[in-house]
Amino acid sequence: MKQFRIEVPENDTLQIFSITELGDNNYEIHKAGDRIGMIHIDGDSHDHCKAVDCEIDLPLLNSIREGILLHRDLN
Numbered sequence: 001m002k003q004f005r006i007e008v009p010e011n012d013t014l015q016i017f018s019i020t021e022l023g024d025n026n027y028e029i030h031k032a033g034d035r036i037g038m039i040h041i042d043g044d045s046h047d048h049c050k051a052v053d054c055e056i057d058l059p060l061l062n063s064i065r066e067g068i069l070l071h072r073d074l075n
Contacts, residue, residue: 006067010060019068027068029056039065 002021018030025041
């Protein structure tokens with residue numbers, strides 16, 4: 001299980017999320033130690049993702065997805 005952090009701007013603040021790679025393009029999202037959701041990124045289409053049991057609004061979720069994809073591309 002691989003973990004990393006991403007920083008995402010939201011309004012006038014910078015939000016920090018801990019991301020845990022679960023395998024099969026599934027990522028668990030934590031903020032301040034609390035699990036706030038999971039995202040599945042379609043391996044065929046980088047623009048498609050599916051939120052599972054998620055407490056995050058769509059614009060923020062899209063920014064988190066972009067951060068995950070960037071991290072994945074850099075590693």
